[in-house]
Amino acid sequence: xxxxxxxxxxxEVPAGTTIIQAAEKLGIEIPRYCYHPALPVxxxxxxxxxxxxxxxKLQIACYTPVAAGMVVKTTSPKVLEAxxxxxxxxxxxxxxxxxxxxxxxxCKLQDYYMEHGQYDSRLASVKVKKEKKAFxxxxxxxxxxxxxxxxxxxxxFTDTIxxxxxFGVFDRGDHSQLDVYPGKELDNKxxxxxxxxxxxxxxxxxxxxxxxxxWYLDHTKSVCPGCSxxxxxxxxxxxSRPHTEKKERVMRLKPRHNPDVxxxxxxxxxxxxxxxxxxxxxxxxxxxxxxVEWGEAMExxxxxxxSTKAERIGVLASAQLTNEDLFVIRKLFxxxxxxHVDFRxxxxxxxxxxxxxxxxxxxxxxxxxxxxxAQADAQTIVQKAKQGELDLLYVFxxxxxxxxxxxxxAQIAKKTKLFVFQGSNxxxxxxxxxxNLPSSVYAEKDGTFTNCQQRVQRIRPAFFPLxxxxxxxxxxxxxxxxxxxxxSYKGPQDVFxxxxxxxxxxxxxxxxKIGDQGMILKK
Amino acid sequence: MEKVLTRNFGLENSHRLETYLKNKGxxxxxxxxxxxxxxxxxxxxxxSNLRGLGGAGFxxxxxxxxxxxxxxxxxxxxxxxxxxxPGTFKDKYIFExxxxxxxxxxxxxxxxxxxxxxxxxxxGEYVKSMQTLQAxxxxxxxxxxxxxxxxxxxxxxDVVVHPGAGAYxxxxxxxxxxxxxxxxxxxxxxxxxxxxxxxxGCPTVINNVxxxxxxxxIIANGGEWFAKLGSPKNGGNRLFCVSGHVNKPGVYELPxxxxxxxxxxxxxxxxxxxRKLKAVIPGGISAPVLTADEIDVKMDFDSLKAIxxxxxxxxxxxxxxxxxxxxxxxxxxxxxxxxxxxQCSPCREGSGWVYNNLKKLYQGGARPHDLANLPGIxxxxxxxxxCAFGDAVTMSVxxxxxxxxxxxxxxxxxxxxxx
Ligand SMILES: Cc1cc2nc3c(=O)[nH]c(=O)nc-3n(C[C@H](O)[C@H](O)[C@H](O)COP(=O)(O)O)c2cc1C
Ligand code: SF4
Ligand code: SF4
Ligand code: SF4
Ligand code: FES
Numbered sequence: 001x002x003x004x005x006x007x008x009x010x011x012e013v014p015a016g017t018t019i020i021q022a023a024e025k026l027g028i029e030i031p032r033y034c035y036h037p038a039l040p041v042x043x044x045x046x047x048x049x050x051x052x053x054x055x056x057k058l059q060i061a062c063y064t065p066v067a068a069g070m071v072v073k074t075t076s077p078k079v080l081e082a083x084x085x086x087x088x089x090x091x092x093x094x095x096x097x098x099x100x101x102x103x104x105x106x107c108k109l110q111d112y113y114m115e116h117g118q119y120d121s122r123l124a125s126v127k128v129k130k131e132k133k134a135f136x137x138x139x140x141x142x143x144x145x146x147x148x149x150x151x152x153x154x155x156x157f158t159d160t161i162x163x164x165x166x167f168g169v170f171d172r173g174d175h176s177q178l179d180v181y182p183g184k185e186l187d188n189k190x191x192x193x194x195x196x197x198x199x200x201x202x203x204x205x206x207x208x209x210x211x212x213x214x215w216y217l218d219h220t221k222s223v224c225p226g227c228s229x230x231x232x233x234x235x236x237x238x239x240s241r242p243h244t245e246k247k248e249r250v251m252r253l254k255p256r257h258n259p260d261v262x263x264x265x266x267x268x269x270x271x272x273x274x275x276x277x278x279x280x281x282x283x284x285x286x287x288x289x290x291x292v293e294w295g296e297a298m299e300x301x302x303x304x305x306x307s308t309k310a311e312r313i314g315v316l317a318s319a320q321l322t323n324e325d326l327f328v329i330r331k332l333f334x335x336x337x338x339x340h341v342d343f344r345x346x347x348x349x350x351x352x353x354x355x356x357x358x359x360x361x362x363x364x365x366x367x368x369x370x371x372x373x374a375q376a377d378a379q380t381i382v383q384k385a386k387q388g389e390l391d392l393l394y395v396f397x398x399x400x401x402x403x404x405x406x407x408x409x410a411q412i413a414k415k416t417k418l419f420v421f422q423g424s425n426x427x428x429x430x431x432x433x434x435x436n437l438p439s440s441v442y443a444e445k446d447g448t449f450t451n452c453q454q455r456v457q458r459i460r461p462a463f464f465p466l467x468x469x470x471x472x473x474x475x476x477x478x479x480x481x482x483x484x485x486x487x488s489y490k491g492p493q494d495v496f497x498x499x500x501x502x503x504x505x506x507x508x509x510x511x512x513k514i515g516d517q518g519m520i521l522k523k
Numbered sequence: 524m525e526k527v528l529t530r531n532f533g534l535e536n537s538h539r540l541e542t543y544l545k546n547k548g549x550x551x552x553x554x555x556x557x558x559x560x561x562x563x564x565x566x567x568x569x570x571s572n573l574r575g576l577g578g579a580g581f582x583x584x585x586x587x588x589x590x591x592x593x594x595x596x597x598x599x600x601x602x603x604x605x606x607x608x609p610g611t612f613k614d615k616y617i618f619e620x621x622x623x624x625x626x627x628x629x630x631x632x633x634x635x636x637x638x639x640x641x642x643x644x645x646x647g648e649y650v651k652s653m654q655t656l657q658a659x660x661x662x663x664x665x666x667x668x669x670x671x672x673x674x675x676x677x678x679x680x681d682v683v684v685h686p687g688a689g690a691y692x693x694x695x696x697x698x699x700x701x702x703x704x705x706x707x708x709x710x711x712x713x714x715x716x717x718x719x720x721x722x723x724g725c726p727t728v729i730n731n732v733x734x735x736x737x738x739x740x741i742i743a744n745g746g747e748w749f750a751k752l753g754s755p756k757n758g759g760n761r762l763f764c765v766s767g768h769v770n771k772p773g774v775y776e777l778p779x780x781x782x783x784x785x786x787x788x789x790x791x792x793x794x795x796x797x798r799k800l801k802a803v804i805p806g807g808i809s810a811p812v813l814t815a816d817e818i819d820v821k822m823d824f825d826s827l828k829a830i831x832x833x834x835x836x837x838x839x840x841x842x843x844x845x846x847x848x849x850x851x852x853x854x855x856x857x858x859x860x861x862x863x864x865x866q867c868s869p870c871r872e873g874s875g876w877v878y879n880n881l882k883k884l885y886q887g888g889a890r891p892h893d894l895a896n897l898p899g900i901x902x903x904x905x906x907x908x909x910c911a912f913g914d915a916v917t918m919s920v921x922x923x924x925x926x927x928x929x930x931x932x933x934x935x936x937x938x939x940x941x942x
Contacts, residue, residue, distance in 0.1 A: 043712045044867045046907050057906050063712055085903040089872040122896045124889075125879040150865065169707070169865065172690070174875035176865030 004070040019061035034151035035062035047086045083116040093128045095146040103201030105214040138186035148178045148202035154194040164188045192271045212251045220462035225442045226270040228360040230451030231262035235462045250274045282438040283467030302482035304418040308391040313339035314381035318396040319362030322447030324495040325472035326371045332480045340376040343368045367450030388415035401428035439472045440465035446492040457518035529776040532620045540662040543623035551743040552630045556676045564635035570746025572758030577731030578836045580824035589718035590636045596725040598638040604645040604732045605694035608807035610838025613762035614732035618652035622659035628735035647687040691862035696729040709866045710910035754780025757823035765791040767841035779823040798843040806835025809915035811922035848930045852923035853881040859916045870913040873904040
C-alpha cells in the first residue's frame with residue numbers, strides 16, 4: 001500500500017490506484033472529461049494533468065498509478081495553467097450554442113470554463129464545421145458532432161459495456177468526427193446511458209430534448225420499478241411548474257450510482273418508463289359509475305367484510321407494492337381477518353439479459369414473498385371468485401382481464417358482492433370492478449422494495465399523490481379503521497419499524513441503515 | 524570511406540538472393556545462429572552504439588534487452604518501414620536495392636530476442652518496395668534462409684509484409700501496433716512499453732528498417748568496428764536524405780558526426796545558382812529548423828540535441844535565401860494539421876488552429892495579436908499529449924517563428940494579400 005501526498009494531505013492507497021482515484025478519496029476532484037470510473041482509461045482529453053514532484057512533465061491523473069513517496073499537486077500554478085490551455089483547445093472549435101443546448105447547466109465545458117477557464121478568446125479564424133448537427137442516430141439519441149469533444153466515453157461504453165460497438169471516431173485531426181458506423185444505428189437496450197456519460201451536449205436524449213432546462217429540476221432518489229433488479233434512479237421532476245399543461249411532472253429518470261446493483265447504468269425500458277406516473281391515472285374513488293367520497297368507499301368495503309366470513313374474502317396483493325404496503329395488507333387481511341391472500345399471479349416472464357434486465361417485471365417479488373409468505377394461491381382465489389365462492393375480491397393493481405380473460409372477470413363481477421380494484425392507473429379490469437380506489441405510484445411513495453438480490457432499498461416521494469389518490473398502506477389502514485380494528489401507523493417508516501420487529505429477514509434494519517446502497521435480507 | 528548500408532547498392536540485381544550471397548550474404552546470420560547466444564548478440568549490438576534510425580535514436584541493444592525472456596507469451600519483431608517523415612526516403616532504397624540485408628538483420632534480431640515472427644509494416648505508397656521485399660522473402664523461404672530450421676539450425680522464423688494505409692501517425696510505434704492489429708492508428712498510452720506489452724499484448728521490439736540493416740555488418744565485423752565508424756555514443760554510418768535547394772539531392776551514406784556543412788557543400792553539391800543558404804531542417808520535418816549559422820553542427824543525435832534540434836530520421840531539407848519562412852512554417856503546420864491522429868485535445872485542436880493562424884499570416888490579413896498569440900498556442904501543445912507528435916508540432920513549427928521572427932513581423936507590416 002503506497003503512501004503518497006496530494007496537495008499536502010497524506011494518504012495510503014492500494015498499489016495500482018491512479019492519482020485521480022486517490023485524490024477522490026481525499027475529497028479532491030480533479031477535472032476530467034474522458035475518464036469515467038466504469039470505463040477503460042483513454043487518457044485523451046488531458047484536462048486531468050497534475051504536477052508530480054520529480055517528473056519534468058505534467059502527468060495525467062486518470063492513468064498515472066500512485067507510487068510510494070509520490071508528491072502530487074493538483075492546483076499548482078503550472079496545473080491551473082495547463083487546465084486552462086486544454087480548455088482553450090477544447091473550446092476553439094466548439095459551437096458554444098449553450099442557449100439552445102440541452103446540456104447547459106450540467107455541462108462540464110461550462111463548469112470547468114467558469115472554474116478554470118475565464119480567458120478571452122484568442123481564436124481569430126473560423127471554426128471547423130462538422131456535418132452532423134441535431135442528427136438522429138437511433139430511436140433514442142441525437143448527435144451533434146460540433147459539440148462533441150471526442151472523449152470517446154460513448155465509444156468505450158458501447159465497446160465494453162453493451163459490446164455492441166455502434167460508435168467510432170472517423171477522420172483525423174480537427175476534422176475527427178464521432179459517429180455511428182455506416183449502416184448502423186445506436187439501438188441497444190442501454191442506449192440512453194450514452195447521454196448520461198457524454199460530458200457535453202453532443203449526445204442528447206430525444207425524450208428530454210427541449211423539454212425543460214435542467215436548473216428547474218429537482219432530484220428524488222428512488223428505485224426503478226421496471227423489474228426485479230431494482231436499479232437505483234433519480235427521479236428528475238419539475239419543481240417550479242408542478243403539473244404543467246402537458247400534465248407531466250416527471251421530466252426524466254437518470255441512473256443513480258450503486259456499485260452493488262446497477263453501477264452507473266439503467267436500461268432504456270426503465271429509463272423511459274415514467275409517463276404512466278402522470279397519464280391515465282385513477283383520480284378519485286368510484287363506485288359503479290359514480291365518483292364517491294373516500295369515506296363512503298371505505299364504508300362499502302367495511303360493510304362487505306363485516307357481513308361475510310373470512311373464507312369468502314380473497315385478496316390479490318401485488319409485487320408492485322412496497323414492503324410497507326404489503327405488510328399492512330398482511331396485518332389486516334391475513335393476520336386479523338384470516339382471508340385468502342396471495343400476490344403471485346400468472347404473469348408471462350418478460351425479456352431479460354445477463355446484465356441488468358430481469359424477466360420478473362416486479363420490483364418487489366422478494367419483499368412480497370418475505371412478508372406475505374405463500375399459503376393461499378392467486379389462481380385458486382380467482383377461481384373461487386368466479387364460481388361465486390367469494391363475497392369480496394380485493395385486487396391490488398393487477399389487470400385481471402389481461403391475466404385471466406374478459407369472461408372470467410365478467411363472471412367475477414357477477415358472482416361477488418363487492419369486487420374492489422385498487423390501483424394507480426386505469427386498466428381494463430377497472431370497467432368490471434364495482435369499486436375503484438385510486439392509489440399512488442412509486443414516485444409518490446415513501447417505502448422500500450426488495451430486489452432480486454434480496455436487497456432492501458428505499459424509495460422516496462418526489463411529489464404528492466395525484467388527485468385523491470393515497471398510498472396503498474394508507475387505504476388499507478383506512479379500511480381497518482372503519483372495521484374498528486385501527487392500524488395506527490404514522491407513516492411508512494413506522495410500518496417499516498414494525499416489519500423489522502415482525503419479519504425475521506429484516507432484523508436489525510432501519511431507514512438510516514438502508515441508506516443509499518440498500519441492505520441484504522437475512523436468510 | 525567504408526560503405527556499410529549501401530555496400531551492395533551499385534551491384535547489378537542487388538536485390539536478388541544470388542547477388543547477396545556472392546557478397547558474403549547471410550554469413551553474419553549464420554555466425555549468430557551457430558556460434559552465438561541471444562545475449563551475446565545483444566551485447567555486440569550494445570557495444571556497437573547502434574541507435575534507432577527511425578527518429579528517436581534510442582540505443583538498439585538496450586531496447587532488445589528489455590524483452591522479458593521469462594514471459595511465456597510469443598515475442599514479436601515489428602519492422603517500421605512506414606517512412607512517413609517528410610524529407611525521408613532512405614528505407615525505400617533499402618527495400619528496393621538490398622532487401623536481403625534487411626532480412627538478415629531481421630533474422631539476427633529475432634534470434635537475439637527469441638522471436639519467431641516478424642512483421643514488416645511498409646508505407647502503403649511503397650508498392651515497388653513491398654513487391655521487392657516480398658520477392659526477397661520468397662527467395663529466402665525457398666532457400667532455407669527463412670521458414671523452418673533456418674540454415675540447418677533449429678531456429679524458425681516467419682516474415683510477413685503488411686502495407687500501411689497512408690497515415691503518418693502509423694509510423695509512431697504504438698499507432699503502428701494498433702494498425703497492425705487491425706484498429707485505427709491511435710498511439711497508445713505509455714507505459715506499458717511495447718517491449719512488455721506490444722503486438723497482440725505480447726513483448727515486441729520495434730525497429731526501423733535502416734536500424735536493422737546495420738545489424739548484419741555489426742555481427743560480421745564486431746560492435747567495436749561499428750562504433751568506431753561514427754562519433755561517440757553514435758555508432759556507425761547512416762543514410763542522410765538530402766532534398767530541397769541543393770545541386771545533388773539524394774541518399775548519402777556518411778558517418779554519424781559528419782558536419783551538416785560537409786553534407787550540403789561537399790556531398791550534395793552546394794546550393795544551386797550561387798544562391799545563399801537560409802535554413803536547413805536536419806532530421807525530417809519534425810526537427811526544429813537550423814539557420815545558416817548553425818550548419819557546423821555535427822550530425823549525430825547528441826550534437827543536434829545540444830543545439831535544440833534533432834537528428835531524427837536523417838531527412839535534410841535545404842532552403843536557400845529565396846525561401847519564405849512564413850510559407851515554410853505554414854507548409855510544416857499544414858502537414859501536422861493533416862496528420863494529427865486527432866486523439867488528444869491539444870494536438871487535435873491545436874495543430875489545425877496553428878495552421879490556420881499561419882495561413883492567415885502568409886496570405887495576408889493577420890493582425891499583430893495573431894502573431895503575438897502564436898508562440899503561446901504552439902507551446903501549449905507539446906509536452907501535454909499522448910505521443911511525440913504533439914512535441915514535434917511545438918518544436919518544429921515553433922522554431923520557425925522564434926528563429927525567423929522578423930519575417931513573420933514583416934508579413935503583418937506588408938499587409939499583402941496572397942489569397
Ligand atoms: C509521429 C511519429 C512518426 C514516426 N514515424 C516513423 C516512421 O515513419 N518510421 C520509423 O522508423 N519510425 C518512425 N517513428 C519512430 C517510431 O516511433 C519508433 O521510435 C521507431 O520506429 C523505433 O525504431 P528505431 O529504434 O529503430 O528507430 C515515428 C515517431 C513518431 C512520434
Ligand atoms: S455542450 Fe456545453 S458548452 Fe457546448 S453548447 Fe452545450 S452547454 Fe454549451
Ligand atoms: S459524443 Fe460525447 S461521449 Fe461521445 S465522444 Fe463526443 S463528447 Fe465524448
Ligand atoms: S499527440 Fe497528436 S498524433 Fe499523438 S496521439 Fe495526440 S492527437 Fe494523436
Ligand atoms: S481525464 Fe485524464 S486525460 Fe481525460
